[in-house]
Amino acid sequence: MRLLKQSRRVLQLHPHLLKFDFLKGHGLRYASFLHQEAYIGGKWVSASSGKTFTVANPANGKVIGHVPDMAEEDTQAAIDSAYEAFQSWKRTTAKERSILLRKWYDLMEAHKDDLALILTAEAGKPLAEARGEIGYGSSFLEWFAEEAKRIYGEVVPSPASSKEMIFIREPIGVVSLITPWNFPNAMITRKAGAALASGCTCVIKPAEDTPLSALAIADLAEKAGIPPGVVNVVTASRPNTPAVGNLLCTSPKVAGVSFTGSSAVGKLLYRLCSTGIKKIGLELGGNAPFIVFNSADLNKAIEGFLVAKFRNAGQTCISANRIYVQSGIYDQFLAACKEAISKRLVIGDGFSKEVNVGPLINQSQINKVEGLVNDSVKMGAELVLGGKRHDLGGLFFEPTILTQVSAEMPCIREEIFGPVAAIQKFETEEEVLAMANACPHGLAGYFFSQDISQVWRVARRLETGMIGINEGLISAAEAAFGGIKESGIGREGSRHGVDDYTHIKYLCMGGIN
Template sequence: MTVFPLVGTILRHHQQMHLMEMLKGHGLRFASLLRQEAYIGGKWVSASNGKLFPVTNPSTRKVIANVPDMDEVDTQAAIDAAYEAFQTWQRTTAKERSLLLRKWHNLMEEHKEDLALIMTAEAGKPLVEARGEIAYGSSFLEWYSEEARRIYGEVAQSPTNSKEMIFLRQPIGVTSMITPWNFPNAMITRKAAAALAAGCTCIIKPAEDTPLSGLAAVDLAEKAGFPPGVLNVVTASRKNTPAVGKLLCTSSKVAGISFTGSTAVGRHLYELCAHGIKRIGLELGGNAPFIVFNSANIKSAVEGLMVAKFRNTGQACISANRILVQEEIYDEFLEALKESVSKNLIVGDGFDKGVNQGPLINDSQLRKVENIVNESVAAGAKVVLGGKCLKKGSLFFEPTILSEVTEDMSCFQEEVFGPVISLKRFTTEEEALKIANSTDQGLASYFYSQDVSQVWRVARRLETGMVGINESLISAAEGAFGGVKQSGIGREGSKHGIDDFTYLKYLCIGVN
């Protein structure tokens, strides 16, 4: 979308006023959080080319904002700003960084309702879930405000009396962060909080579908007092994103990159980073198994599946994708699940009271879910509930249960990323493990069992970075989030989240 600067200013003002009035009707208090400019070097700026791209509410399909459509020129400016800021930011004390992160956390808490409203407007996420994400995102700022002061070194025992050996942890430098649309607040804070705590500076490239949440969060970071250039936000359309991402990976001034998104894109970014031998953290796609053994508490397993599957309308990388139920309890479990889905899920606009299932994010995502369901049904899967778009032209897809699924069907082979449950029977523990591990992805897995011996056996043998055992809500700032196989590299959250943003420096000191 190309506009002259004056026209762009008028358009942004018009869109901002419309969005402001709409959100005020839902309780918005601080319209200043509705940023429609990017943030580089401590200034709110437009794209150097004067271009904008639209942000759409997926519930109504109406344009609610226009933000800068930046390219390599703007990205280089952000890199330069972050590089310059790093020269002084790396020398700040852990206590100084801790206090700034705590101030940012406090502001996020103070403005949590406004941040949730903005998220619902651009992502369609039900307001109750948006509030939950803001609390989750804020928790990383709190956690890393504390971890900043616990980045310890080591003293090693020297092999001789003539020297001492010390290991220090130091920040790697400028870090690029490419974040997804499904959790537009928490995926920024989870990365940026760890990087800032370590002493790195950041360039954030939010997803083109949901830039407003990232801009609002960084507005609060500015108010918290982070110096110019320490945090930067580059916004870009789907068309410009590849060029922006390439520069963020290949610039000699960038020391590392953190990406959350699809395995295919992550693989490409990994290749781009190879030439510069960049530090890289990748949190990629999943195909999570959810196993229900005969000994499971069926009520608890159904409740757990409802959370693991329908959180954010199934648009989560750790969403349960392949549901395996032992044959003796399969029919009972299916009936209980059918009842729970029918009674508890309400689809609609995220602002409407009682809604807990919003729309899919865009047409591409809707087509993917529709195709997977149609292909699976054509291959023999049975539709127990749902199975189609709620209304022609909308992005709302019915909560769906497919039974009699086989391993070769699309719903088992691909990450659905939508509100679709695919059920398969299994006979033995060994069979369940074989099916669960028969994928090149290994992010999360879940299983329900009351057999203590089985819990230890299965937990150890599941080939995933995270395992929920009789529990499906596994995400927390204290947890080490990440996968194995082609689901990623590194960990986010926990004390280990600092690792991607620091390197060990070995000091060998002669003492004679």
């Protein structure tokens, strides 16, 4: 209640923040953390050019806000602010950082319903799913509030009696956090929680489609008492993003970069960071295999399929993409899939209570998904269900099933990032492992089997960084999230989440008698 009273007080002091009338009709309680300014050095600021860009609801195309269209000059100001703040933040104790992160978490929890409304408005995600993301996102602040006190060093047995050898962990410095539109809340907290726990300061660059969630998170960080300059948010339009991203990677004041997004952009940032030999964490694209063996529990496989494929309309990096079903259960699985999709998936505006599949994020994305389906059908894929833009129009696409697919088709070769399932029949375990592993990406994979020997064999041989075994929902703050191959470098969440934000310093103490 104290936190909610604080929000009421801030709202009374700043009535100009009541700008987002579109949310009032959906039950918005407090508008004090809704901003149309960026956040640099503890201040809410406009772009130096005065330019802005629009943020629109993908469900209906309506403009919901305008935020600063920042360029290199503004980004440099944010980096300078973070660099200055780091000089004092790095000297805070782990307990002090833990307390502030916990306060931030408490505010996220207190405002979770309003944060979900913002997320649904700018990302189109169904409200129930948005609430799930807010809970997931805030869990990282809670987790790293605890982990801040457990970033341990080591005492190593010395080879000489006159020396003592000690390893300590220190924060690397200012970090750039470049986040995607599909999880605009959780991808920030997952990175920023670990960075601040480690003693780093940060500059956050949210996706141009979904900046409002980032600004709301920054506002709550400010209310939690996190000092000015420790958290900064730079907003930029798509045309300005390359220049902003370039500076965030190449500035000598930036010690590390964490990026979640496509493999193509990740490779570009990797090259940019090489000029300064910066520490980098990359969580990149996936093309997740989803394997159903003959021994699988069909009901569990269908439940896992629905959540792994259609969560956020298929727009997650760990979405099931290539569906492989063993011949003995193939017909049953396909029939059950068609029935489940037809009866259980409701498409529409995320603010409608019954909706569980929202729109795609933008025109570029729906064009890509539509083209991928059409090209696969031209190459011989069979369209079993859906396959076109929904009657609702706009950015809505029908949940789709393709069968008779092959490795050279776009629906298998490319990450779909949409509500399209490409289902392929297989005969043997060896065959499906060869197909699943014949991919440059290795983020996540899923398989369903009741054969314990097979579970261990496949889990060891499947070439992905994460595997859901008889489970379609695998993400958690406690989990080490990340991939192999072209799906990234490093891990987020878990106790390993601080690795990207710390380095090991070796202390050798001599002259000991």
